[in-house]
Amino acid sequence: MTSIFVNIPSNDLERSKGYYTALGCTINALFTDENAACLVWSDDIFFMVLTKEYFSTFTDKEFADPKTHAQVLISISRDSRDAVDRTIDAGVANGGTAPGDPQDYGFMYARDLVDPDGNGIQFMWMDAAAAEQGPEAFMAEQGQA
Incomplete structure (x- = not known):
C-alpha cells in the first residue's frame, strides 16, 4: 500500500x-x-x-514563501462539481482565498484554494469515463473533438 x-x-x-x-x-x-x-x-x-x-x-533549505513562490501543485479529487464548490466555499469561509476562475473543461472541473498561510491546493472533479478513456477519446465520443 x-x-x-x-x-x-x-x-x-x-x-x-x-x-x-x-x-x-x-x-x-x-x-x-x-x-x-x-x-x-x-x-x-x-x-x-x-x-x-x-x-x-x-x-536545511530555506523556506519558500508560499504566498509568493510555488514549489509544488497539489490536486485533490472530489466526487462532483458541487463537492468541489462546497470545499472551496468552506475554505473561503474559514480564511482561505479562491484565486482565479474555475477551470471547466466539461469532462473536468477544477478550482484553486489558498489557505491562510499561502499554501495552495487545487480541488477537482473528473468524469469517470474521461478518466478511464483519456480526455481526447472521451471528447471524441461526445462529439466535441
Missing part, C-alpha cells in the same frame, strides 16, 4: 487545524502535538501541518 504524506509549514498550527477540518479533514491525534498535526483526507492521503520551527528540523 502506498500513502501520501504532504508536509506543509504553518504560522499558526491551531488556525490550520481549524481550517483543514472545516474542509473535511479529520485529525489523527496519535500524530498531533504542539509541533504538528496529522490531517487525514482519506485512508491514504495525509497532510502533516508543521510549525515553521518544527518543519525546519527536516530540511
